[in-house]
Amino acid sequence: MILEDRLNGNGNAQSAFHSTDRSDTDFDLGDQHVGTAMDTPMKPDAFAISDEEKMNKISNHFAEIMDILGMDLEDDSLSGTPRRVAKMFVKEIFYGLDPKNRPSISLFENKFRYRQMLVEKDITVKSFCEHHFLPIYGRAHIAYIANGQVVGLSKLNRIVDYYSRRPQVQERLTMQIAEELKQVLNTEDVAVYIDAKHMCVQARGIEHEHCSTVTTEYCGKFLNENIRAEFLQSIR
Numbered sequence: 001m002i003l004e005d006r007l008n009g010n011g012n013a014q015s016a017f018h019s020t021d022r023s024d025t026d027f028d029l030g031d032q033h034v035g036t037a038m039d040t041p042m043k044p045d046a047f048a049i050s051d052e053e054k055m056n057k058i059s060n061h062f063a064e065i066m067d068i069l070g071m072d073l074e075d076d077s078l079s080g081t082p083r084r085v086a087k088m089f090v091k092e093i094f095y096g097l098d099p100k101n102r103p104s105i106s107l108f109e110n111k112f113r114y115r116q117m118l119v120e121k122d123i124t125v126k127s128f129c130e131h132h133f134l135p136i137y138g139r140a141h142i143a144y145i146a147n148g149q150v151v152g153l154s155k156l157n158r159i160v161d162y163y164s165r166r167p168q169v170q171e172r173l174t175m176q177i178a179e180e181l182k183q184v185l186n187t188e189d190v191a192v193y194i195d196a197k198h199m200c201v202q203a204r205g206i207e208h209e210h211c212s213t214v215t216t217e218y219c220g221k222f223l224n225e226n227i228r229a230e231f232l233q234s235i236r
C-alpha cells in the first residue's frame with residue numbers, strides 16, 4: 001500500500017510544511033523487518049559493512065566537508081569533530097536505521113483482564129528530518145486497547161525512540177510506530193499522535209519558530225469517533 005492510500009484510509013496525517021510530493025519509488029526498499037511500503041528507503045547492502053567501517057568513512061567525508069567550508073582541522077577544537085560526528089550518526093542519532101537495534105518486546109498476560117484504553121503520553125520524540133538532517137523535536141502520545149496481553153510501559157517509549165532515531169519524515173514516523181504497535185501488541189486498536197517542531201522550519205528557510213506539525217494515525221477501534229474523542233481528551 002502506498003503512503004497516500006494509508007493516509008486516506010487509516011488516518012488523517014497532516015503536515016503544515018513538508019511536501020508530500022514523493023514518488024512511489026521512494027518506498028521501494030524497507031529496513032528488512034517490516035515488509036511494507038512505509039519502510040524507510042534503504043539500499044539492499046545497507047549493512048554490508050560494519051559500524052566501525054561506517055564511522056571511518058563518515059569521519060573522512062565529514063572532515064572533507066569541513067575542509068571545503070574552509071575550517072582548520074589542525075585546530076584543537078575542530079580536530080576531533082569528524083570522528084565525533086561519525087560516532088554520533090552511527091551509534092546515537094541514527095541507531096534506529098539498523099534492524100539489529102529494534103527493541104525486543106515481550107508481552108505478558110493481562111491477568112487483571114484490563115480491556116480498556118491505555119494511553120502513554122508525552123513520550124519524547126527526537127528525530128531528524130531526512131530532507132535537511134536537522135532535528136525534529138516533539139512529543140508522541142500513543143494508545144492501545146489491550147487484547148488480553150499487555151506490554152511493559154517503557155517498551156512503548158523504546159518503540160518511539162527506535163523509529164525516531166533515523167532520518168525521517170514525521171508522517172512516516174507516525175505510521176511506522178503505529179504499525180509496530182499493531183504487530184507487537186497483536187491488535188489493530190492503536191492510535192499514535194505526534195506533535196513536533198522541525199528545526200528546518202525554525203532555523204532556516206521560512207524561520208517560523210512557533211509552529212509545530214501534528215500527525216496522527218488511528219487504527220481499528222480508534223476509527224470510531226467516540227473512542228478517538230476519549231483518546232484526544234486524555235492527551236489534552
Ligand SMILES: [Zn+2]
Binds near residue numbers: 134
Ligand atoms: Zn526538513
